[in-house]
Amino acid sequence: MTEDKYQQVTQLFHLFSQSARLQILDELRRDEACVCHLQTVLGRPQAYVSQQLRVLREAGVVANRKDGQLVYYRLNDPKIAQLLEIVLGQVGARTHPPDCPCPRCNCCDSNVLRE
Amino acid sequence: MTEDKYQQVTQLFHLFSQSARLQILDELRRDEACVCHLQTVLGRPQAYVSQQLRVLREAGVVANRKDGQLVYYRLNDPKIAQLLEIVLGQVGARTHPPDCPCPRCNCCDSNVLRE
DNA sequence: ATCATATATGCAGCATTATGCATATTATGC
DNA sequence: GCATAATATGCATAATGCTGCATATATGAT
Numbered sequence: 001m002t003e004d005k006y007q008q009v010t011q012l013f014h015l016f017s018q019s020a021r022l023q024i025l026d027e028l029r030r031d032e033a034c035v036c037h038l039q040t041v042l043g044r045p046q047a048y049v050s051q052q053l054r055v056l057r058e059a060g061v062v063a064n065r066k067d068g069q070l071v072y073y074r075l076n077d078p079k080i081a082q083l084l085e086i087v088l089g090q091v092g093a094r095t096h097p098p099d100c101p102c103p104r105c106n107c108c109d110s111n112v113l114r115e
Numbered sequence: 116m117t118e119d120k121y122q123q124v125t126q127l128f129h130l131f132s133q134s135a136r137l138q139i140l141d142e143l144r145r146d147e148a149c150v151c152h153l154q155t156v157l158g159r160p161q162a163y164v165s166q167q168l169r170v171l172r173e174a175g176v177v178a179n180r181k182d183g184q185l186v187y188y189r190l191n192d193p194k195i196a197q198l199l200e201i202v203l204g205q206v207g208a209r210t211h212p213p214d215c216p217c218p219r220c221n222c223c224d225s226n227v228l229r230e
Numbered sequence: 231a232t233c234a235t236a237t238a239t240g241c242a243g244c245a246t247t248a249t250g251c252a253t254a255t256t257a258t259g260c
Numbered sequence: 261g262c263a264t265a266a267t268a269t270g271c272a273t274a275a276t277g278c279t280g281c282a283t284a285t286a287t288g289a290t
Contacts, residue, residue: 006134006141009202013131018248019121022128026121035267048249050268069257069266082201086194087124133278150237163279165238184236184287216235 015059016083020044021052024073028062029081030094032074033104040100070102130174131198135159136167139188143177144196145209147189148219155215185217 016022020042027033027041039049053073056062063076075081085091096105131137135157142148142156154164168188171177178191190196200206211220 005203006137010132010134010137012202013128013137017125017129017132019125020248022121022125036265039266045250046267047251047253047269050266051249054268066257071267079201083198086197086201087127088120129277135278151235154236160280161237162239162281162283165236166279169238181287186237 011059012061015056015061018052020048021056024049024052024056025061025075025080026084026088026091027095028073028075029084029091032065032072034067034070034072034102036070037100037102037105038073040097040102040105041095126174127176130171130176133167135163136171139164139167139171140176140190140195141199141203141206142210143188143190144199144206147180147187149182149185149187149217151185152215152217152220153188155212155217155220156210 016025023042024038027038033041035046035049035053038053039046042049053062053064057064057073061076061080062073064071064073066072081091100106131140138157139153142153148156150161150164150168153168154161157164168177168179172179172188176191176195177188179186179188181187196206215221
């Protein structure tokens with residue numbers, strides 16, 4: 001029983017032990033985000049991002065919802081944000097890459113507003 | 116710079132992602148402990164425990180001090196205990212295995228006192 | 231000096247995982 | 261229906277890490 005507890009926790013930590021996944025989680029604690037946004041932020045191939053999202057999803061760490069063509073991911077457990085705050089500090093502003101094709105990065109001419 | 120931050124954190128989480136190391140850290144947040152105590156608690160070969168301790172030590176997560184033949188390890192950063200509390204809950208009583216040869220498990224006839 | 235105990239280190243085989251690539255699925259617009 | 265865009269999945273291989281074993285060092289006792 002105690003051993004199972006450790007097993008469970010190590011699996012959780014394992015998810016955090018790779019920078020792509022950690023970066024995804026860090027981004028998600030700011031706000032939910034669609035795959036194409038995460039793809040832009042990470043600067044990695046779509047397939048790769050999607051694969052990491054699957055890992056996180058199957059572990060129950062993130063959840064997703066579909067909106068038209070887009071799939072939005074979000075953190076699924078407040079503990080995750082808690083852990084991230086300890087190691088990464090307070091959450092900052094949402095990342096707004098200039099070349100991101102996603103609606104949230106393009107609404108309200110937000111790109112123009114970026115310095 | 117931001118990338119380096121993630122790198123650093125993933126390395127930390129990686130340390131937590133294996134049950135032997137996690138168990139060591141969990142044990143250490145109760146109190147400092149000598150290698151032979153950890154060895155008994157984990158039920159693993161001495162060489163193995165020693166190796167994991169080295170990994171933790173080189174990462175700066177634990178520190179050690181020598182007392183005669185024994186080497187005592189302790190947590191080196193309060194953040195570690197903080198993280199563990201989130202995922203493992205409040206720290207419990209120190210583990211006192213009946214067959215542990217270490218002085219702290221044998222002082223004051225503490226073994227007899229165990230039910 | 232010799233022996234026993236506690237701890238540390240180096241190395242190698244095995245298992246696990248990461249990463250990239252090709253392709254499948256699903257939704258939208260025409 | 262077809263084309264396109266967003267996302268997901270499967271697979272192969274390269275990389276990484278676990279784990280056990282043999283051995284080294286250091287301390288204390290006789």
